[in-house]
Amino acid sequence: MPSSRSHIIVIGAGVTGLTSAVFLAEAGYEVTVIAAHVPGDSSIEYTSPWAGAHWHTHATPDDPRACDWDVQTYEYWIDLLEREKRDAKLPKAGLKVYDSFKYWDFPGTDELWWAPYVKDFRVLADHHEPVRSINERTPKGAGEIKEAVVYRAVAVNVSQYLLYLQERARKAGAVVIKARLPVEQGLQNALQAAEGEAMSKGRSKADCFVNATGLGAAKLCGYEAMYPIRGQTVLVKGEAETIFTRSGVDYGAYCIPRPGSGSTILGGTKEKDVWSETPDPRVTEQILKHAALNIPELMTGSDGGFEVVSVQCGLRPGRQGGARVEREVVGGKRIVHAYGHAGGGYQNSIGSARLTVRLVDESLACAPVGARL
Ligand SMILES: Cc1cc2nc3c(=O)[nH]c(=O)nc-3n(C[C@H](O)[C@H](O)[C@H](O)COP(=O)(O)OP(=O)(O)OC[C@H]3O[C@@H](n4cnc5c(N)ncnc54)[C@H](O)[C@@H]3O)c2cc1C
Structure with missing residues (x-):
């Protein structure tokens, strides 16, 4: 084990960077977070504030690392909520447990490998509520729910959770610096700039x-x-009492309450390789149409419709081959990469950040700088 006061610079203050910063600082490292965007900021370049977000694993058994990350996060969040309940003085993370319904308009093809790891998992028949009512409301030919399950899952008030992580990292001694690092001359140059930025604020070499x-x-x-x-989403007034995700033949729909905010996120799209941040009004219409069938209790507007607060897009960080969490030495500098978590950055976050800490430990313990790993 290297000196626990080694200095680690975490670049990025999304859910991935901040969770890593919390665990590194709580493990005793000196931690500096440097990011162009920090909690409270809003930018298309900053994905974390745009997420739903809830625990709804996308991992498949051919990716045991991602499955394990998601299970670790599920258990950690449930435990965090228990601790909050026991100790009223603990700061609230912005998490809450709900019944989470998962519907398919076709015989379910998803692997349910995760069922034994979640609380109160049940398969629903078509006469069970709310499946029966939704199917009754659905116009003929519009596709009905063919399979359904329900389980207990956590939804995240994302802005509150990011602030909570930042505060927890700070309490453990981390310093957060808002700065954009240059990217034009590659990673090595950006690392030098990060170190210069930290040292200009009185921090040590990384x-x-x-x-x-x-x-x-x-x-x-x-x-x-x-x-x-x-991903395009619609934020509406009213806090749904349950979560749902629905896989249609040619669409996806979901509803995620934002705990404690009096609002709910309705989604949504998954459009690969689309960089635009401008919402498409036709997509908004589709999202609200599906929500009207699945969660009509949120239609509280005086005109009988949804009370739309905002419509927005976020860009999930997709990566071929899945998230990159591995160590490297670049220009004599040790680095642990932790990016590319696509649509699962929140549910991956605890397991992924624990791996990041392990890789930092290993990197400091055994990699002579300059060696190829
Ligand atoms: C609509 C939508 C719904 C989603 N729903 C869910 C969900 O239900 N569950 C779930 O688990 N996930 C969900 N996600 C995915 C999740 O939001 C992402 O996986 C996650 O936010 C990625 O976090 P990150 O910290 O890796 O990246 P980001 O949040 O994008 O953070 C990147 C950080 O790096 C910084 N940065 C980048 N370049 C530089 C630079 N040159 N210099 C300085 N700083 C830099 C940025 O400023 C920022 O601080 C959803 C995403 C979207 C868009």
């Missing part, structure tokens, strides 16, 4: 870096593997 730049990694590490997966 012993290791964590690259948690999300889609920004495309510019730092090359575009070949990275691509955006655009």
Whole structure:
């Protein structure tokens, strides 16, 4: 084990960077977070504030690492909520457990490998509520629910959770610096700039870096593997009492309450390679049409429709081959990459950040700088 006061610079203050910063700082490292966008900021280059977000694994058994990350996060969040319940003085993370319904308009093809790991998993028959009512409301030919399950899952008030992580990292001694690092001359140059930025604020030289730049990694590490997966969502007034996701033959729909905010996120799209941040009004119409069938209790407007607060797009950081969480030495500098978590950055976050800490430990313990790993 290297000196626990080694200095780690985490680049990025999304859910990936901040969770890593919390665990690194709580493990005793000196941590500096450097990011162009920090909690409270709003930008198409900053994905985390645009997420739903809820625990709804996309991992498949052929990717045991991602399955494990998601299970770790599920267990950690449930435990965090238990601890919040027991100790009223703990700051609230913005998490809440709900019944989460998963519907398919065709015989379910998803692997349910995760069923034993979640609370209160049940298969629903078509006479069970709310499946029966939804199918009754659905116009003929519009596709009905063919299979359904329900389980307990966590939804995240994303802006509150990001602030919570930042505050927790700070309490453990981390310093957060808002700065954009240059990308034009590659990663090595950006790492030098990060170190210069930290040292100008009185921090020491970096012993290791964590690259948690999300889609920004495309510019730092090359575009070949990275691509955006655009998601359009509609925020409406009223906090749904349950979560649902629905897989139609040619569409996807979901509803995720934002705990404690009096609002709910309705989604949504997954559009690969689309970089635009401008919402498409036809997509908004489709999202609201599906929501009207699945969650009509949120239609509280005086005209009988939804009370729309905002319509927005976020870019999930997609990566061929899945998230990159591995160590490297670049120009004599140790680095642990942690980016490319696509549509699962929140549910991956605990397992992924624990791996990041392990890789930082290993990197400091055994990699002579300059060696190829
Ligand atoms: C509509 C939508 C719904 C989603 N729903 C869910 C869900 O239900 N569950 C779930 O688990 N996930 C969900 N996701 C996915 C999740 O939001 C992402 O996987 C996650 O936010 C990625 O976080 P990140 O920290 O890796 O990246 P980001 O949040 O993008 O953070 C990147 C950080 O790096 C910084 N950065 C980048 N380049 C530079 C630079 N050159 N210099 C300095 N700083 C830099 C940025 O400023 C930022 O701070 C959803 C996403 C969208 C868009």
